[in-house]
Amino acid sequence: MEILDRIPGILNYAVVNAEDGSIEKVKGSTPSPLGDLTAFFSSAAEVIKNALNLGELNFVSLCYGANRLVIFLHNGKYIGIEVEREQSPQEFIRRVLEHLTVPVSPKEEKPEAVVEEKIVEEKVVEEKKVEEVKPPPMVEVHLSRNISSKLVQINLLIDEFGSGGKKAHWLEILNQGLGIIATDILPMVGIIGERLEFKQTPPKEKEDEIVQILRTVIDFLVKKAVEEMGSSQARLKVQAVIEKMKQL
The missing domain is CATH 3.30.450.30 (Dynein light chain 2a, cytoplasmic)
Incomplete structure (x- = not known):
């Protein structure tokens, strides 16, 4: 080829x-x-x-x-x-x-x-x-509470699943998930400083759609965690994320 x-x-x-x-x-x-x-x-x-x-x-x-x-x-x-x-x-x-x-x-x-x-x-x-490789332009991004919550949850999951020196691996998995199931929001998001971030303010009228996409990304990450580390270990890490979310 x-x-x-x-x-x-x-x-x-x-x-x-x-x-x-x-x-x-x-x-x-x-x-x-x-x-x-x-x-x-x-x-x-x-x-x-x-x-x-x-x-x-x-x-x-x-x-x-x-x-x-x-x-x-x-x-x-x-x-x-x-x-x-x-x-x-x-x-x-x-x-x-x-x-x-x-x-x-x-x-x-x-x-x-x-x-x-x-x-x-x-x-x-x-x-x-x-x-x-250029740094993203400095623009002010406004996120709704629902979108922000899902974004925080995704980043916390990456932190938990990627603990012990495996964060790069889980960032790659996140990239794969975004490319497969989140193509509609790809122009708006990016991994910046090892975190998933919005590069621009998403349209208000698409909030529900974006929240659903982020929820699907979360499900994708959890499914991958179960495949890689087993259901018991994955459940413990998900529970740790839930506890951290409660403290925010």
Whole structure:
């Protein structure tokens, strides 16, 4: 799949084995867990397709922030390609398949326009990397009591589950959960100083929706804790968080 590196317009990509769902390759720099997203939604699409007798699905398209993830099947692999949100999935898949089905000879001289386009694309990706490490702008964020409470609970769970030097591991799990089940609020949140924070004031009319998303993230973290440390240990840590919440 190295040929994907040479296709202008691809920001990042992931390749997932369609048979067992294993992530074979992830390329690029993105805050979203691209491999997990591709594996999860390709599997979910298969389940929905079979349950509703939809026949063959050509692709799955997800939008988040300024980007779009397009997932399609090719030669037994699910390919998840992150492109700019404005890209047409159908047109972009056509372009990608043309490159995948017609290998480019290493000795073939590429047209100057293509070389220039690739250079521009690399520059855009490089600039994107630089932007990601910039400190967040200093803006005043106002959170409702319900949203703030759920946010505190998530951070306390990360502290408890990540005690004993495992915080980085649990922050990664949190990142995965956000990428899978909280795509609607991804542009508004980020992990800053090892804590989940809102980077902007969420719309008041979406408060109930955001609270429900954060509640789902909490359930995701607790489920992961049960899987990793057993129900008894996870229950003790959750209880510790509840006690801390009572003191706030």
